[in-house]
Amino acid sequence: MTGQLPIIVILGPLLAAILAAFTAWLRPKLSYPLVVLGLAISFTAALKLVFIVADEGAKIYWLGNWGNQNHEFVVGIQITVDNLNTLLLTTVSGIALLTALYAKRLVETELAGRQRYFYALLSLLVTGLLGISITGDIFNLYVFLEIAALSSYALIAYGKGRAYMASFNYLIMGTMGACLYLLGVGFVFIKHGTLNIDNLSEIIPTLDPSQALFVGFVLILLGVWVKMAFFPFHGWLPNAYTHAPTASAAVLAPLATKVAVYAMLRIMFTVYSLDYINGLTGIQPIVLYLSTAAIVMGSFFSLTQTNLKMIACYFIISEIGYMVGGAWLANRPGLTGAMYHLVADAAMTSALFMAIGCIVYRLGQAQLDDLKGVFFKMPVTMAAFVVTMAALIGVPPTCGFFSKWYLIQGAAEAGVWHFVAALLLSSLVKAIILFRIIEIGYNRVAHPAIEGNPAIPRNEAPLSMLIPTVAMTLGLIALGLATNTLVNTIIVNAVPAALTQ
């Protein structure tokens, strides 16, 4: 049974998605428990894999047992589960499960009467994301990238007003990114005749650096950058995630971009190698400058926004800069920081969007001016919000502190001071925004939407939303406290071996 765990991780949500689509048609009430069950199976399997892989090393699974035949060439699709995979699989399936539990009431109010296929799409999205994080084949990665992207277009288009146009723009940009990625895969394939990641990582170091290899690398990189909304290609993200229904945004925002960052890490350090990255002396400083620009621009635009969701979206853009920068520092603390931040940022963004969702549930929107009195009426939600913001700022002992710690250490080691400055600046900007929200939120005169009955002092979001939000927020602190274990048992094995010796 444990040998089949890698495929169960994907099959859970995939089967749930298919069944939920049919039951949504016949018995709409059944699709929600089905999806939750699918996600729970996937999360359990992923959690088990963490311990198995940490003990026994990477697991290889051949789809349909095609790879076990004794050929010289590889036939079939391989699934590889190593420490980086398990880390991401647990994060993705865990956050997806918690968000699914959280989203029920939100979906009922926001999408009243239209929620029929919502959970099927959500489950399909998670299938795509899990697929990207587990596959050992670069073309398969493209297919999962598109599965995730297609379901996210639909999830975003569930929103009102501008959501269609935002989703359409995302579709155009996303397809362009996917096409660039596919073209890059073509170049890699011309040179090596294989798409298997393990095979490629053996072959590429033995070949002389060639144009085709380099062009393939750049195209793949551009493709995943578009998908992760890295600085010059970030245009689609704020509109798409702001106009999407809050429930969609709560699952898309933390996961979709992070998984694309994982794809970049995998291409950079497994398919290509650390030596190859270090050999690109012309590109490395440019990417680091771009990451700095991403952080600075993301911070700057988050200051100018008046909508809480929009602010959170620009936070994502600057956080992407953290991870890309950390990865391209290509030293041990930098990469540790980038990988740790994958998990930490997914958790922080998830907690942030859950808290925003609670506010939106009561207020109907999340303009900064509407937040008057919100601290008195929704103390638990706002406590979670403040802790999340503290994590984003980087206050110890939350997880945000440790990822920044590693990233700054890595940047200092590499002597990239502009990156250090950008990291500190983004903390400062987040602190400014937090204090601005505190200033508005402690206004005695509450917004009519949350004032409710003046005799009742509190007007919190329903418990089914509040509990996951608080759980996620406590998770941020727990993650911070568990940093040492996480870094020393899992991430240390995920960082390229050349760096850890």
Add this chain to the structure above:
Amino acid sequence: MENLIANFNYVIVVILMMIGLWSMLAQKNLIKKCIGMAILQTGIILFFISIGAKNNALIPILTEAAYSDPDVATVANPLTQILMLTAIVVGVATLGVGLGLAQKIYHQHSSFDEDEILENQRK
């Protein structure tokens, strides 16, 4: 020049991809953007098929006898064709979602023109 003629299909690939990218980025009409998307994907499909094609190559179906030691020079590369079957499916799905969204936008704004839609949204 000889090189250009020998790699004629790659020239077409580049032209197709440029047309596709240009109309996705520069066209204001949403339907034309969708068409550009389809053209870009066609370019990539042609690219992959060109990689796997060989002169006078046969269909890549191997007999039992040839299975262990196939004469790869006489068969076309099946992998690229299989990959493109998947890519075509993905492309059709994307185009379908794109056109569906364009139709929804048309219902909302009675226009396919990006500028008009943006103006409408500002109101």
